[in-house]
Structure formats: C-alpha cells, structure tokens
Amino acid sequence: MYLGAIDMGGSKTVVAVLDDKFEILATKRFEGHEKDWHIHFDRTVELLHACTAELGMTFDSLSALGVVPPGMVRNERYLLLAPATGWRNLDMLDEYSKRTGFEIIATDCDVNASAIAEADITGERDFLWYNISNGIGAAIIMNGENMPGANGVSGELGHVKVEYEHPRPCPCGQVGCCEAHASGAAIGRRVQQLAHDDPSYAELFKRKNYPVNAYGASLLARENDVKSLDVFREAGKYIGRSIAIGLNVLNPPRVFVGGGVSQSLDLLLPEIRRQIELGTVEFARNVPIERTNLGYYAALKGAAAIALRKYKKIHMND
Ligand SMILES: [Zn+2]
Known part of the structure; x- marks a missing residue:
C-alpha cells in the first residue's frame, strides 16, 4: 500500500510517497511559503504527482493522503491559524479533496501526527x-x-x-x-x-x-x-x-x-x-526520556501515519 504525505514545516514543505511501513520512497520539496495558500496547496499536489511519476505509479494508486499544515488544527480538519503565513480557518480536508480527488485524507498538526507515527512505529x-x-x-x-x-x-x-x-x-x-x-x-x-x-x-x-x-x-x-x-x-x-x-x-x-x-x-x-x-x-x-525514533522526517511520517489510520478505520467498517 502506498501513502501520500505532505509536511508544511516552518521553513520548507516536503511532499512524499511512503509505503505502509513508513519507508520514504520518493520526496520533493520547496523552501518558504507562498503567501496565497491556493498556490501553496496546488504546488504540493503537483509535487505529489511528480513523486508518483518518478516511482512509475499512477496518482490513483495512493490509498490515502496525510497533510500536516504549519499551525494549529481543530477536529483533525480545520487549520485555525498558521502563524508564519497568516493562513486562517481553512478546511484542509475539503481543499485537498478538491485538488486530489482522494476519498481518504487526514490532517493534524505536526506534533500530534508525529506522536501517532511514534506509536505506530514503536508499538508504544x-x-x-x-x-x-x-x-x-x-x-x-x-x-x-x-x-x-x-x-x-x-x-x-x-x-x-x-x-x-x-x-x-x-x-x-x-x-x-x-x-x-x-x-x-x-x-x-x-x-x-x-x-x-x-x-x-x-x-x-x-x-x-x-x-x-x-x-x-x-x-x-x-x-x-x-x-x-x-x-x-x-x-x-x-x-x-x-x-x-x-x-x-x-x-x-x-x-x-x-x-x-x-x-x-x-x-x-x-x-x-x-x-x-x-x-x-x-x-x-x-x-525514560529519549529521542524520537522517527529521525529527521518525523512530521512527514506523521502525515503518512494519520492517513494510514484513517484508511484502516474506514476499511474496517466496510
Ligand atoms: Zn506562550
């Protein structure tokens, strides 16, 4: 199974395709933020297309997408405020559904998403x-x-x-x-x-x-x-x-x-x-107080982890 992941960090945005063991198979990135969030979001989806193309797979073969925006997220859906860019009150699920056509999209802040990845990777x-x-x-x-x-x-x-x-x-x-x-x-x-x-x-x-x-x-x-x-x-x-x-x-x-x-x-x-x-x-x-096992790409793995959880939840109910 393949997962799309988008991590909009404070200074850069990383887009990737991962497998369901959280191995990163392809990444693309750009520095900084577009003032206009429409343009920023469009760019991330273009890069996700580029990642799948690089891997020789179709865009549709991604089972779910996780998006980590650069700010506070309410109810695993709404970006309340991104302090660095001033983006406010965005329905992340709606925006990414429009842009990708995916049915399963998950979003949360970087810390929550990373913590979920830590749980799913370590079993803690x-x-x-x-x-x-x-x-x-x-x-x-x-x-x-x-x-x-x-x-x-x-x-x-x-x-x-x-x-x-x-x-x-x-x-x-x-x-x-x-x-x-x-x-x-x-x-x-x-x-x-x-x-x-x-x-x-x-x-x-x-x-x-x-x-x-x-x-x-x-x-x-x-x-x-x-x-x-x-x-x-x-x-x-x-x-x-x-x-x-x-x-x-x-x-x-x-x-x-x-x-x-x-x-x-x-x-x-x-x-x-x-x-x-x-x-x-x-x-x-x-x-015990120890460093994360997730390494440099914690939030990116977090994006994949929340996407995979949502996928499992929806398919368990089939
Ligand atoms: Zn404070």
Whole structure:
C-alpha cells in the first residue's frame, strides 16, 4: 500500500510517497511559503504527482493522503491559524479533496501526527511526545490514541509558565512561557545576545565558522565551551520544568523528544533530570526520556501515519 504525505514545516514543505511501513520512497520539496495558500496547496499536489511519476505509479494508486499544515488544527480538519503565513480557518480536508480527488485524507498538526507515527512505529501505547523546534509543543498518547482535548489543542507544554522573575514575551501573548525561554528560536536569541555582549564569544563562532544560533552553540558545547554549555543548562532548566508539569499531571510511562533541538538532548538532559527531581511527586519521576525514533522526517511520517489510520478505520467498517 502506498501513502501520500505532505509536511508544511516552518521553513520548507516536503511532499512524499511512503509505503505502509513508513519507508520514504520518493520526496520533493520547496523552501518558504507562498503567501496565497491556493498556490501553496496546488504546488504540493503537483509535487505529489511528480513523486508518483518518478516511482512509475499512477496518482490513483495512493490509498490515502496525510497533510500536516504549519499551525494549529481543530477536529483533525480545520487549520485555525498558521502563524508564519497568516493562513486562517481553512478546511484542509475539503481543499485537498478538491485538488486530489482522494476519498481518504487526514490532517493534524505536526506534533500530534508525529506522536501517532511514534506509536505506530514503536508499538508504544502510552507516552508524552515533546517537541522542541522553533516552538515547543507536546502530544499525549494514551491507549495508542492522541488525547486531543475539547478544541484539539491539548498538550501545550510550550506555554506553561517556567520563569516568573524575568519572564520574556511569548508569541502566544503570555509571558514566561517555556517556548519563550527554551525553544530553538529562544536559544538562538540567547546565543546572539551573548555573542553581542562578549566579542570573544562571537570570535569563537567566527573562527570555527559555526552559525551563531542554537545549532552552532551545540557544536561549541560539545567542545566543552563553558558559555555554550551554560546556554543548554539554562534551556534544560526551563524544559525540565515544563516536562515536570506534564509528568505530574499525566504520569506517562515514557517521554519521547522530537524536533530539531532534540539533537542536543544529551546536552539538555542533566538539567532536565534535575528539574524533574525538584518538580515532581516521587512516583511520577522515574521515566525514560529519549529521542524520537522517527529521525529527521518525523512530521512527514506523521502525515503518512494519520492517513494510514484513517484508511484502516474506514476499511474496517466496510
Ligand atoms: Zn506562550
């Protein structure tokens, strides 16, 4: 069985054909966003046609399509708002049905979709999926199902308060949120501030030819640069406080961490562990925290996973 998958990330869009074991068979991509969502969606469908053509299969041989738009999704159908593009209130199922003619189309936000893929690939049925990229979000999987909440926006552990003394403003309108202090973007801003205040730190990035952002600082931290290690210790403190709240509330048996910054999980983990020790009840505390098994294409596999689930659900009822 073959599945179409579309992942509209923050900075790029990836389109792919996968099999039902979530192997990626063909991918196409483009950078950035079209201001006009009509044009953007049309482009993704053109690329999906190109993927099937490359594999020598017809477009119709795809059994289902999964679409992950760049924002909050309500009721596994409506894109409420894509902050980077300003797209609002789009019926994703309707739009993609018109463009592809497929009967089975699934949609959800990247974090929920990735968590579903983690469940279906690892067989784990209960966990917290914690995503650290440009923003911070989480999904709760219980009994193998995503727990969406009343409006489909549960798991907002990026917007729990982790800093009261010196809170920074968050894109969500509040202050002191975990996302404002420890997302990839927040770590990047912190690194740039430090480089601005201390020319010798800026010089270090220049000499090594590392980007002055979270990734560059992670490379320096691995070379035991004290300032960069401190940056990750501080981010780990905030992330740890946020995860601790998730553990106290949900008592999940395991936590998977995804998103670009999860590549630096080893640098964050000692302080995350310390905060969990400080911030949880004893019996919620001893939980494995590990990197996702999904790798770089987590959201793309997520798109395929929600499509496959929908296909199975519909065909079980035949
Ligand atoms: Zn917030």
